[in-house]
Amino acid sequence: MKERRSIGVATVVVAALAFSWLVSAQGLWQSFLRALFPAQPVVLMPRDTLAAFVLQHLALVGISSALTIAVGIPLGIFVTRRSGREFRGLVVAATDLGQTFPPVAVLALAMPVLGFGFWPTVMALFIYGMFPVVSGAISGIESVPKAVLEAAEGMGMSPWQVLLRVELPLAARVILSGVRTSVAINIGTATVGAAIGTGGLGVPIIGGLAVQNMAYVLEGAIPAALLAVLADAALAQVEAAVTVQEAAAG
Amino acid sequence: MGALVALAGVTVLPFLELRANRLVPGVAYPMMAAGSWAYLVWLLVAVGFLSAVLPTAKVRAAASTASGYGLIAATAWAVGAATRSLLVSQQPAMRVSLGAGVWVLLAGTAILGFSGGEERAGTLLRRTVPIVLAVAAVAAAFVWGGLDRISLAREFEVRASSFWSLLGGHLAMSGSGLGLGLLFGVPLGLWATRNRGVRSVVLGVTGVIQTVPSLALLGLLIAPLAALSRAVPVLRAIGVQGIGNAPGLIALTLYALLPIVRNTYVGLSEVDPAVIDAGRGMGMSSWQLLWRVEFPLALPLIVEGVRTASVLLIGIATLTVFAGARNLGNLIFEGLGQFAPDLILLGALPVIALAVIADVALSALGRALTPEGVRA
Numbered sequence: 001m002k003e004r005r006s007i008g009v010a011t012v013v014v015a016a017l018a019f020s021w022l023v024s025a026q027g028l029w030q031s032f033l034r035a036l037f038p039a040q041p042v043v044l045m046p047r048d049t050l051a052a053f054v055l056q057h058l059a060l061v062g063i064s065s066a067l068t069i070a071v072g073i074p075l076g077i078f079v080t081r082r083s084g085r086e087f088r089g090l091v092v093a094a095t096d097l098g099q100t101f102p103p104v105a106v107l108a109l110a111m112p113v114l115g116f117g118f119w120p121t122v123m124a125l126f127i128y129g130m131f132p133v134v135s136g137a138i139s140g141i142e143s144v145p146k147a148v149l150e151a152a153e154g155m156g157m158s159p160w161q162v163l164l165r166v167e168l169p170l171a172a173r174v175i176l177s178g179v180r181t182s183v184a185i186n187i188g189t190a191t192v193g194a195a196i197g198t199g200g201l202g203v204p205i206i207g208g209l210a211v212q213n214m215a216y217v218l219e220g221a222i223p224a225a226l227l228a229v230l231a232d233a234a235l236a237q238v239e240a241a242v243t244v245q246e247a248a249a250g
Numbered sequence: 251m252g253a254l255v256a257l258a259g260v261t262v263l264p265f266l267e268l269r270a271n272r273l274v275p276g277v278a279y280p281m282m283a284a285g286s287w288a289y290l291v292w293l294l295v296a297v298g299f300l301s302a303v304l305p306t307a308k309v310r311a312a313a314s315t316a317s318g319y320g321l322i323a324a325t326a327w328a329v330g331a332a333t334r335s336l337l338v339s340q341q342p343a344m345r346v347s348l349g350a351g352v353w354v355l356l357a358g359t360a361i362l363g364f365s366g367g368e369e370r371a372g373t374l375l376r377r378t379v380p381i382v383l384a385v386a387a388v389a390a391a392f393v394w395g396g397l398d399r400i401s402l403a404r405e406f407e408v409r410a411s412s413f414w415s416l417l418g419g420h421l422a423m424s425g426s427g428l429g430l431g432l433l434f435g436v437p438l439g440l441w442a443t444r445n446r447g448v449r450s451v452v453l454g455v456t457g458v459i460q461t462v463p464s465l466a467l468l469g470l471l472i473a474p475l476a477a478l479s480r481a482v483p484v485l486r487a488i489g490v491q492g493i494g495n496a497p498g499l500i501a502l503t504l505y506a507l508l509p510i511v512r513n514t515y516v517g518l519s520e521v522d523p524a525v526i527d528a529g530r531g532m533g534m535s536s537w538q539l540l541w542r543v544e545f546p547l548a549l550p551l552i553v554e555g556v557r558t559a560s561v562l563l564i565g566i567a568t569l570t571v572f573a574g575a576r577n578l579g580n581l582i583f584e585g586l587g588q589f590a591p592d593l594i595l596l597g598a599l600p601v602i603a604l605a606v607i608a609d610v611a612l613s614a615l616g617r618a619l620t621p622e623g624v625r626a
Binding site for chain 2: 100224
């Protein structure tokens, strides 16, 4: 079991290294797209290198997801505490409703309020990413059996100890699956952010579609797809890691 | 809590914005521009505050209902009245749009509604009457109250004819994606329950498709489709092209697969083996078992998958405009391109409304389809 896990982690690490090599190999893309579209005069978007598009994308997703996790998980925990219980119904209703809102519509609505560019998009991604994270945190913590909590209290644990040593470890898998959903949506929505001037891998896709240059489209679409699958696989490994720990502990 | 948010909306933030035309930023006006309607809004916010401290649960619920729905109606009239007074003797290009204050006020109202909701069970009639009254009041504000002069309504007037066709395009696009998703997804889910190998391949592949960003998937589909259509004239004749409806429709179908396949699979495999044994004992053939026992029991979960898929598709359909489709996404991205907030709203609000309606309707359908005996 342990061996299989380390193989999984190793695969993700190797894939990540291969991905970073691939997106920095500008010459390789040039010749690949040139071969696919011989008639196209320019096959790589001149605005930035592919590596730069990838880095902009990672910055958008990284900052907004980090904010989402830093605010969303504590918020989810707060409404399951006695002091926050009265906000639970409201937060659950808001996250349920929020998750039915299409991310593109939310991004579009955020624009007139927050403005154009990088930081407004980070804000919009942050807010939208909160919904799955908060609802994952709430359902994760509430999935911990009552008997376990009572046992922990009976052992003389303080509320903080119960949270840190019993609830969070047992809820970790569900919480992380919320984070995984949120990051996946985030990577996808960030490509649309190119329409409001944020940079990232959406720029060659949208730009390519606008000028009918399919080479640009692939320059953005292939790395964006690989990045999303890679990030998902990496988070799946983290999820597996905490699940194994949980099984070993039980 | 809700009342606090509403209060912030009416005091701190600008209520309306007067702009010289539809593109430039405007001058902010407070709610008092609405004249006497503003006092009614104040009164209802006060009722909202009261609803937190009133003695019995029943009175509290009534007060929060009254203030919540009342605020929706009063806000509509206040906005209408203020718009009218601001637009008197101004140029026709002038636009009055809703300020942040109105949105915050409405958010506070929604919170009031949510917090009252738990205590407000009551009969169906009791629950629908306030909703109908509020909707009627908002509609009346459009006809007589001047609400039809706000910029969003003006934007709609300008684009009325194309709006309906774009809305139709949106429904057609997401509806056919969903239909195709069902056509392929349900048999695939069924196949997955009968064959282990198929299960891991189908669930794995649809899972990977789901993680790929929609815009990237669309991009990846366009180039091969364009090549295919050049190579096979028959396909071009039936409308399969790199640009147009085809790539969008294929992308939507692919996205619909995961929730439908997964829920069909889970629904069918969760049918109690004892029930199947009983059916077999009654002499049912495997087809009869499937149609009369397994599918009816799995149906609520399949509908739940359809719900997830349709909410997803209504959102993603907006992106297919980049591949040449025409739907509400056109309004959103044209609006983003022109920096025209009202145009963005005109596209985005109906998209959100469609998603919410699909969500509510399909969850109700799922509940109705759950056989009485297995209802939680």
